[in-house]
Amino acid sequence: MKYRSTRGGMAPQAFSDILLEGLAPDGGLAVPESVPTVSAETLESWRGLSYAELATEVLSLFIDDISRADLARLTHAAYSAEVFGSEAIVPLKPLGGGVSLLGLSEGPTLAFKDMAMQFLGQVFEYVLARRGATLNILGATSGDTGSAAEYALRGKRGVSVFMLSPHGRMSDFQRAQMYTLQDANIHNIAVHGVFDECQDIVKALAGDLDFKSRHHIGAVNSINWARIAAQIVYYFWGWLRATSGPGQEVSFAVPSGNFGNILAGHFARQMGLPVRRLVLATNENNVLEEFFRTGVYRPRSAAQTHATSSPSMDISRASNFERFVFDLLGQDADRVRACWQSLAEKGEFDLSELRPQFEARYGFVAGVSTHEDRLRTIRAVRDDTGVLIDPHTADGVKVAAPYVEDGVPMLVLETALPAKFSDTIREATGLPAPLPEALRDLGKLPQRVTVMDCDVAQVRDYIVRHADDAQG
């Protein structure tokens, strides 16, 4: 299995070679040269597997430069009951009426990003050790991705994490979650500024190629192929749990932002998993819903991007979308390049002539959920079933509703637990969301964070002093 770029300008590379890179050298994204298929018999033979065993089967189809025995070791370390709270790892939670939640948020940061990050942490450590290399991950976070990366990489050999966050602008819970980590290889840097300013510092440093190569600076962003590959596993898991025999169809509803989660669903479907529909849910930032409705992709500016009560879906452009467009355009890199040329020149591209294929060929439908929808859905699900869902998952439940069909289980991906977004839960129900037992005392633990001015030079200096200093 080799990987190529969506823009056609990269020599084929193995999984471990693209693992540590961001964009392909031609500005495109890495995709498999061909999509592996899974027969109905093979699928049936997977019914009895544990989550980690299933992950070994699915990931080995995409990773052929790590031995099967080693891959099994990595997946068992990533998907253990200690990390995910139970042997199920991903529980299916029925809501009634043919709808179930696929519980992707049982990991340490209570959101689905743990599913991919926990594997990424294991495979980063493995590949770096094999190469005798080290990596210093530099990132900015407003909460979700940064904490998932820190929990996945804490204590890992060969990797340090430098995570910038806006000082005083995260919730108490988010701060406690990140800043209580005491591992020597985790560096929390709180910057006097807003998230965009943190992001600007990261861009400035990552754009300094001399600094970047001298200090082995890397990233764990949402376009990382290993994250997508790890996410494909839970579509198979969900299908196996919701069906009892070959060929039965299941639909998935996916609260979406950067198109990473649902892209994994697209791959699972292309591999032969019997998926009827992939229901894409957006919040008020409906760039993707607009595309699936009209065929026109028109990213927004920062000023046109709303701050909503499902904040992890507040995106202006969808960083993984190019991988789907590549398939839509018959894997023609010239046409992909032309689309992104049009984006650069006109701020949009138009694929409305392909609109009939979106659902008929790829199973995609889309819808929008607003703040009012979110509150109403959280209340209705609690009243009907006693289950409390988070605002992002509520967007999924709301948009899924018109696509629920008799005999086709609808699995809504639970992308976070309500405890993470307690203010909105209180607004919807009058009561805050209860914290999971294991996290009740988090607020009392000592915090470890370095506060800095919003200044590239100060951050650079800190990294130079601390890079590679925890490579035990």
Ligand SMILES: *Cc1c(COP(=O)(O)O)cnc(C)c1O
């Ligand atoms: C990241 C995130 C999303 C969006 O996922 P994408 O892969 O960016 O589409 C949705 N919900 C939550 C809670 C998230 O953290």
